[in-house]
Amino acid sequence: MKIAVCVKQIPDPATPYQLDPTTHWVIRPPDQVMDDTDRYGVEVALQLKEASEGEVVLVSMGPAGNMQGIRQALAMGADKAVIIDDAELKGSGALSTAKVLAAAIKREGADLVIAGTESSDGYTGVVPQQISELLDVPALTFARKFEKTETGIRIERQTQSGYDVVECGLPALISVTAGVVEPRYPTFKGIMQAKQKPVDQLTVSDLGLDGDSVGGSGSGQDITEVSPVPSRQAGQVIEDDGEGHLRIVELLEQAKVV
Amino acid sequence: MRNIYMTDELEEIRHQVETFVEREVVPNGDQWEEDGLIPRELLEKMGSLGMFSLRVPEARGGLGMGEIASVVFAEALATSTFAGFEITALVHTDLAMPHLLRSGTPEQHDRVLPAVMLGETIMALAITEPDAGSDVAGIRTSAVKDGDGYRLNGSKLYITNGVYGDLVVVAARTDPSERYGLSMFLVESDREGFAVSKKLDKHGWRSSDTAELTFTDCWIPQENLLGTEHRGFYEIMKNFQNERLILGAMAVGAAQKGIELALQWTQQRAAFGGTLYDKQTIRHRLAMHQAHVDAGRAALYHAAWLAENGVDATKEVSAMKAFTGEMVNDVLYDCLQFHGGMGYMRESPIERMVRDARILSIGGGATEVMLEEVAKRSML
Ligand SMILES: Cc1cc2nc3c(=O)[nH]c(=O)nc-3n(C[C@H](O)[C@H](O)[C@H](O)COP(=O)(O)OP(=O)(O)OC[C@H]3O[C@@H](n4cnc5c(N)ncnc54)[C@H](O)[C@@H]3O)c2cc1C
Ligand SMILES: Cc1cc2nc3c(=O)[nH]c(=O)nc-3n(C[C@H](O)[C@H](O)[C@H](O)COP(=O)(O)OP(=O)(O)OC[C@H]3O[C@@H](n4cnc5c(N)ncnc54)[C@H](O)[C@@H]3O)c2cc1C
Numbered sequence: 056m057k058i059a060v061c062v063k064q065i066p067d068p069a070t071p072y073q074l075d076p077t078t079h080w081v082i083r084p085p086d087q088v089m090d091d092t093d094r095y096g097v098e099v100a101l102q103l104k105e106a107s108e109g110e111v112v113l114v115s116m117g118p119a120g121n122m123q124g125i126r127q128a129l130a131m132g133a134d135k136a137v138i139i140d141d142a143e144l145k146g147s148g149a150l151s152t153a154k155v156l157a158a159a160i161k162r163e164g165a166d167l168v169i170a171g172t173e174s175s176d177g178y179t180g181v182v183p184q185q186i187s188e189l190l191d192v193p194a195l196t197f198a199r200k201f202e203k204t205e206t207g208i209r210i211e212r213q214t215q216s217g218y219d220v221v222e223c224g225l226p227a228l229i230s231v232t233a234g235v236v237e238p239r240y241p242t243f244k245g246i247m248q249a250k251q252k253p254v255d256q257l258t259v260s261d262l263g264l265d266g267d268s269v270g271g272s273g274s275g276q277d278i279t280e281v282s283p284v285p286s287r288q289a290g291q292v293i294e295d296d297g298e299g300h301l302r303i304v305e306l307l308e309q310a311k312v313v
Numbered sequence: 314m315r316n317i318y319m320t321d322e323l324e325e326i327r328h329q330v331e332t333f334v335e336r337e338v339v340p341n342g343d344q345w346e347e348d349g350l351i352p353r354e355l356l357e358k359m360g361s362l363g364m365f366s367l368r369v370p371e372a373r374g375g376l377g378m379g380e381i382a383s384v385v386f387a388e389a390l391a392t393s394t395f396a397g398f399e400i401t402a403l404v405h406t407d408l409a410m411p412h413l414l415r416s417g418t419p420e421q422h423d424r425v426l427p428a429v430m431l432g433e434t435i436m437a438l439a440i441t442e443p444d445a446g447s448d449v450a451g452i453r454t455s456a457v458k459d460g461d462g463y464r465l466n467g468s469k470l471y472i473t474n475g476v477y478g479d480l481v482v483v484a485a486r487t488d489p490s491e492r493y494g495l496s497m498f499l500v501e502s503d504r505e506g507f508a509v510s511k512k513l514d515k516h517g518w519r520s521s522d523t524a525e526l527t528f529t530d531c532w533i534p535q536e537n538l539l540g541t542e543h544r545g546f547y548e549i550m551k552n553f554q555n556e557r558l559i560l561g562a563m564a565v566g567a568a569q570k571g572i573e574l575a576l577q578w579t580q581q582r583a584a585f586g587g588t589l590y591d592k593q594t595i596r597h598r599l600a601m602h603q604a605h606v607d608a609g610r611a612a613l614y615h616a617a618w619l620a621e622n623g624v625d626a627t628k629e630v631s632a633m634k635a636f637t638g639e640m641v642n643d644v645l646y647d648c649l650q651f652h653g654g655m656g657y658m659r660e661s662p663i664e665r666m667v668r669d670a671r672i673l674s675i676g677g678g679a680t681e682v683m684l685e686e687v688a689k690r691s692m693l
Pocket of ligand 1: 061062063064079080081082090092093096114115116117118139140141142143144145146147148149152156169170171172173174175176177178179180181182183
């Protein structure tokens with residue numbers, strides 16, 4: 056089974072983000088790390104590979120930089136990576152991203168695509184479903200448990216009240232929720248080997264895509280304004296005079312949470 | 314934080330160690346300080362990730378790296394603020410293991426290295442004695458030839474990993490007629506005649522176990538002699554260079570972390586209509602401490618690079634060890650000062666870091682001993 060994992064490189068969350076004041080795009084430094092969310096996708100892929108046989112290919116779009124984030128995923132044990140970096144992709148929104156990733160995945164001929172549920176920097180949470188639509192394969196979303204079946208894949212999909220068991224044949228796409236597995240730390244050996252693993256760096260035309268259909272123009276979206284999150288209001292303190300719990304229940308009822 | 318000695322791989326190793334430490338050590342360190350021990354599961358986890366194999370030759374399944382890698386590893390561990398944890402790992406990898414790697418026979422490597430690399434066997438190094446510290450040649454513990462081996466008698470003091478470790482590299486006198494007539498031995502902690510006579514209660518490094526060991530007619534087979542008989546003193550001197558680089562890295566790492574904590578604290582602590590950091594005296598003293606940390610780090614990596622390239626760097630290593638061992642204490646003193654009352658509280662990391670740092674100007678070559686090494690080599 057060939058598994059493609061979508062892995063996004065993002066600016067290190069430990070250092071504050073900067074937005075370009077006119078385009079509102081994130082300014083991407085050359086040192087980018089693997090999105091923490093995608094560590095779960097990589098772990099799931101590696102577990103599936105270990106349970107059967109196969110190959111794990113990383114697929115990423117964005118400024119390659121020094122590929123620290125890609126190498127972090129390779130160090131965990133993925134076999135190779137494909138990164139699409141092209142000036143024409145500047146300003147890509149979710150749809151452009153999905154088009155590019157889908158084309159790269161098609162080129163690899165993957166049986167299974169794994170993506171995070173939402174990235175930690177863009178968090179639109181729509182790229183995986185768009186990829187599945189573009190590839191015309193079923194999307195098994197919010198996977199919290201997964202197993203390979205005789206002919207395909209079975210997952211438990213997290214719902215608000217519990218979970219659904221969903222099953223389908225291959226090829227397919229699954230999106231994984233953060234926290235469902237314990238991502239392995241790369242071994243030091245893995246870190247040393249990561250640099251020797253093949254990384255294909257592709258452009259839009261390598262994928263046979265038309266420049267106008269991707270990048271800013273192919274996204275069908277515009278970022279018109281960015282504003283900071285309003286700071287949180289101070290909470291309400293209820294002094295417990297023995298009846299405090301009643302007052303809390305009342306407030307919860309008013310807020311319609313119970 | 315790149316410097317010319319770093320590679321992408323070392324940068325990634327640093328990043329991974331810092332991530333590991335943040336997730337696995339920081340949340341548990343206080344408990345380990347109370348228990349006076351680092352859980353074996355953690356050490357085994359580190360071992361399985363290859364953290365104990367940096368210096369092991371590739372042919373033996375290690376990474377075959379050099380002094381710079383050890384320095385990166387030690388500096389990254391220091392971001393934990395729990396130096397007791399750091400020294401537990403580093404005595405294993407960089408104080409004791411070098412003796413095994415450098416002097417061990419293929420048979421000894423086959424026998425013990427796999428478990429040592431995995432952290433299933435934890436190593437200690439026993440040189441210091443009640444009557445021989447800085448003056449290593451004063452060692453009295455004796456190893457007398459007896460049949461197909463040696464009989465060990467004597468005691469060792471302040472031995473890190475001595476309480477819970479499994480395999481101790483012991484220095485003992487084999488040639489009583491010669492001041493430097495020492496030999497090194499591998500001694501398993503379950504050998505008859507080996508005893509932990511005392512678990513020592515310390516000022517700092519409280520999560521690290523420190524022992525007084527006693528050998529009473531403890532018999533060691535010939536195959537546990539490490540290196541050449543009577544040449545142990547010279548082996549100790551050679552390996553001291555690596556040990557001092559490591560202690561320097563711990564000092565630089567701790568001082569850097571201390572500054573980070575002091576910056577965080579002073580920039581949010583409101584006083585006199587602003588924050589403490591608005592006070593020029595505080596900003597400037599922290600800035601000067603940063604300059605000292607940078608100087609120490611530059612000396613550290615330079616000395617490590619010399620050593621890695623086979624240059625005799627005794628002077629540079631000793632100077633760096635003297636400088637960083639004092640520097641970390643100066644820096645952390647002020648970092649605690651700027652925390653005010655909070656810095657005096659057991660709950661604050663800076664309070665522990667100050668206690669932990671005190672040993673760095675004493676152990677592995679006290680500042681005075683280091684300065685003597687530099688002075689001797691500076692005579693015209
Ligand atoms: C040249 C260039 C410049 C860019 N500039 C910007 C910019 O300035 N600002 C900005 O915010 N973004 C930029 N991007 C990235 C791109 O816009 C985002 O990847 C896209 O908006 C996806 O949205 P999301 O992160 O919300 O995805 P979500 O739908 O939240 O992500 C879900 C999952 O999809 C996968 N995924 C998403 N994006 C990628 C990706 N790029 N590569 C691999 N897997 C992925 C991951 O598995 C992720 O967990 C740029 C990309 C390129 C090539
Ligand atoms: C927590 C801890 C862990 C340790 N772990 C280990 C271990 O794992 N293995 C091991 O073998 N040892 C270990 N040691 C021992 C350590 O290396 C010694 O304490 C150190 O070498 C100093 O020796 P000493 O204590 O005998 O001091 P002494 O040699 O008695 O020296 C006392 C002081 O005198 C001064 N001094 C010494 N020599 C000179 C000189 N030539 N000129 C001027 N002044 C001088 C210095 O200020 C020195 O601090 C550990 C010690 C501690 C406290």
